[in-house]
Amino acid sequence: MGKMKKILAVMAVALLTLLGVAPAALASAPTDIVVEDAAGVLYQPQLLPAIAGINFRQPTKVAVVTIDGVAGSDVLNASVLELARDLHPEWLSSDGQKWADGLFIFALDPTARKVGTYMGEDLKVSAGDQAKIQDATKSLFGQAQWTDGTIAGVRKGAALINRPWYLSPGFIVTASIAGGAALVGLGTWLVLRKRNRSKAEELMKAGDASFANVSLDLDVTELNANTIPVHSTYGLQVLEKYRNFSTGYARAGVLNQQVHAFSQRELSQGKNVKIVSSYADAAIELDGLDDVIADTNTLLNKFSGWEAAWDRQVRPLRDDLDRLPELLNRSEARGLSSAAALGSFGVQTQDNLQLWASQIQTGRLQPESALDLLKETRAGLGQLLSSHSDDLIGEYAKTNSEAEKMRRTITDQRNYSTGYGRPNILGTVYGMNVFYSVSTFDHAYSSARTSVESARSSASSSGSSTGYGAGGGSFSGSGSSSSF
Template sequence: MTTDTVHRPSRPVTGWLLALGLFLGLLAAAPAALLAGAGPAQAAPEGIELADEAGVIHEPTLREGLADVDFHEPTTVVVWTQRGEAESNLNERLLADARENHPEWISDDGQKWADGLFIYAIDPQGRQQGVYFGEDRKVGLSTQEDIQEDAVDSLQEANWTQAALDATRSAATVMNRPWYQHPGIWVGGIIVVIMGGIFGGAMVASRKKQRQKARADLDRGDRAFANVSTDLEATELNAHTVPEDSRYGAQVLERYRTFHERYLVAARENDRLSGIAERKLHRKEHRQAITAYRETTEELDQLDDTVASTNTLLNRYPGWPEAWDLQTAPMREDLGQIDGLVSGQSKLTAAQLTPLRSFKPEAERELERLGAGLQTGDLSPDDALDGLAALRARLTELLEQFSTAQIEAFAESDAERSTLEQQMRRERTRASRRPGSILDTVHQPGWFWTATAYNIGYSSGMSSVTHAREQAASASSGSTTGYGSSGGSFSGAGSSSSF
């Protein structure tokens, strides 16, 4: 007698996440009610000072515009301009001028900006701007950067007066802002409300994507396994007649030695993996097993093609010219890409381009000679393969020299050289082997450098370096907070940036 075990479906994790998210979101969003009922700040500027040494501000427009700006607490607004150089420290220059000409802008102890003060500075010639705050008006650096960002469009249009208005309006909304008016309070509440749904949806989407990837890999593995199974008998027969006294025949047979055992393992995995429910394919252990299965079956599929071409070529069975074409196909593909590699290389000299450019016609003639020698019987298959290997090794050597020249021409630092070299080396070793290629089978991945792998590696490395340069350029135009060597121990709140 048997009893059936009743399995209760597990409760979806997203349900309680949504409920929890709703509760936390409502709790976090409660301060929004305070914000909705709170009136806007109504404190006009306590005073407006213009120190326009650069002569770029239209004072009537500035004063008229600032009269409409509301502050949370009365604030003295200073607009300061001075012409300088991009390399100079705007913070340091402002402090020096304040110490000499405007001591009222500095606190009594000389270490901070005076309370109740907001200063906006422009250097129209050095293309810098800065924002500075009394100790009771200071805001965080990220907020300072936001204020400066709000003025950038006007600065880039050389509308200096409007830039001062833009920056001051932006600063007025954040200085001494009540806690319940901080956007992070109510925005955070809204975010928390939807986070449960987003998290659940992201989990569902991620699992779906993982299942799709696993299914695609499993289908690829199954196709390769089917090919190997269909050709299994022919592969075994081919292997039995590959001449062992051939240098290349012996090496291919060495690779084939574990073919049968690996096929049996793949057969067991084919049976086991086919029984996994579709909804479970996203699990890590299944995805790892499927990837290993695909890699194994595709390697076996390539190897049985190589065994067939090796047997046909070395024994000169009918169809051997087609088997030889399989061997030369990678070389001919590389030769077809050489013109693209050397064209447009304005930073390289003729001496650096000529070896690779002249190799193409030489290699084409050598391929013709090897094929003709096989046809007439003047060359054995082993000798022809030796000649082909020498060609591919020569191309590899030329690509190594060419990569050195390209990297030196493009890279501006040791770090950039290292990035380019690593990307190119990675693509070289991961390049796929050509089905049926004896040379690709008997040598380790990356032994020969193909033009395709070279192009992919160099493009990938160049993209990485370019991205790093863009990030560095962005960082160099970021905020500067120090007051230079002449600033002493002054630590008033403020920063400057380029525009």
């Protein structure tokens, strides 16, 4: 490996010396960040610091715009220009015919599912690079991750705007033909090995942390298991999981010794990364199970600390309730009876959670019964989300075949969901993905809608738009938008 690195270094120096180039630095943080979130879909406490940490190749003002458009429309370009003329004339050149120099605008219409990029003449890029910036967002936007997608778009823009010629794909191809092919190939191989090694080290670190926790708590876990009430339905089913705990721990121990015997070179091999991944998965699963065993014992017996154990059981439901307002405030959900039902459910459930905790405290509600209520509530939320899905499909699908396509996509996404969050009693007993969560619903519906949009394949819904509409007049600023 040392010899190969020396060869690579020599070839790299020779090639760069021959070409007389050096990598360009990304040194300029945005000079200003302006957010106009008319659609109300961006989480600015996350967005603003993330964009502030992105470096451009020259001083750049970043403007982020969202509009609350109409499904099926294509007015993002015109809407951004209208916004600039009405509220931000400083975004325009002195003659009003172009975007101002030093300006990069990233725009989003979540309802019409359009993403756009616009820039001053000194920052403009090719149509192909504009498409690349927009494409960098679409997988995230397809999952309704509006803030993350916006950050990804601005980051991609920073990478492509004013990119030096020697970093362009065309130059890289030419350089490879001229003698850099071996360098690129060897470099790719080394990068892949380094990536494998880094991934293996991260997995091993996670596995070691969980394996250490499990090892230190072995005696406590056994004690907790021995005092779980056997008359409890939940207790019995958690104890059934514990029967395989020793076998799982022994297997994790064997894997622990195996992965720590790997050399750095062996950790760079893909097959060994899979072994380290198996070790991490086994250790993390055990770490979650011993936590569930502890919570089961503490909660069912109402031992000291039962309040924290109960909070961990209701956390997935609380997470769902926290996500409901954003889901229900979207324009597509307004006026739907299913949205109203979900809103009422959220308010009532927040009250119920407070009541149940109080009743457990006073003894009016037994922990076993509280878990039953929690199970019924999470199942009820799933039914309401399914009804909401049907209503949304009824509003969006134009034909029966489109509606059926959306239902199939949603069912597939729900079936393949692995659940989320830390293991808990209900998840351990019934499966982490048995309850329909708001995040799973959001991703599933977004995927279903995207699948239909792709199938329609019409110019108005899938092509790139570069004009600014009749109201744009003679305006010819650089920019375009496309669908996701």
